[in-house]
Amino acid sequence: MTSSTSTPGLTRFNTSADSDALAALHEVCASSAWGSRLLAQRPYATAEDLLLAGDAATAELSAEDLAEAMAGHPPIGRPKPGDPTSAREQRGMAGASEELRAEMLELNLAYQERFGHVFLICATGRTGEQMRDALRERITHTPEREREIVRAELGRINRIRLTRLLEEDPA
Template structure:
């Protein structure tokens, strides 16, 4: 993105007090290491710079950091109470049949038993059936394949959430 001025939402985010910015970043991604890397990289001139910094921080996460990030996500089909981001992202589960919900629960439990962490996928824009199909496919991965797939999916989720964060920050009169 080539722009002579920083977009309002990003400009406001760049100037948030560190504690406020950290809290906002941890709502995007529960990895403390990821949030700290982004805080240390402020300010950004463009949203593309912001996303690139997020991608770079994600690539540097250790296995423990990635587990911390994944622990911040509820299972597919069961968004956390009071978690508007997960509810919005899992909107494709709205209206899913009880049979599909039960199938997803069983698959989620099998996945967690095999891999030791929640099934992580960019759910935005996907139907319950698409989520189930992806879960069925990925449960056949090796742990190494699945860890890298989960890392890639976390990157997609983070990009969506960061874009929303900049929109929300843009709407604040005195952020």
């Protein structure tokens, strides 16, 4: 997909009914404010324009909006049953040992207790060990530092998912 020209996926997104576009955006990011902002800016001239709008919307999420976005993400190592997106993104945990799975569960629970939300990481392309190591490190952060990292990770996830949305064939 080139970002300098319109693609069939971008045309489809730009011309779909508001309700359909909003539903697709909700699959990308569970924040209703994020989706509404992107919907309001249609049509997009290029895929890059849409990605940049997504970045800007992520940067401007309030604490409540960020919490809503994070609530749409399952814990690492426990993708939503029947959800191909979370299964694909967490593929690095697919072959993890029982020991690694148990450690991730324990670390996820400790993280959630410390920060009050799920550990969010752009898991695409990462191994289970890499995600564990990131979780071990990030659990030591201050809440303020961790909020910055969560926002950056959410931005990466949203970009990957928006790109996939534009590349998917609805047929």
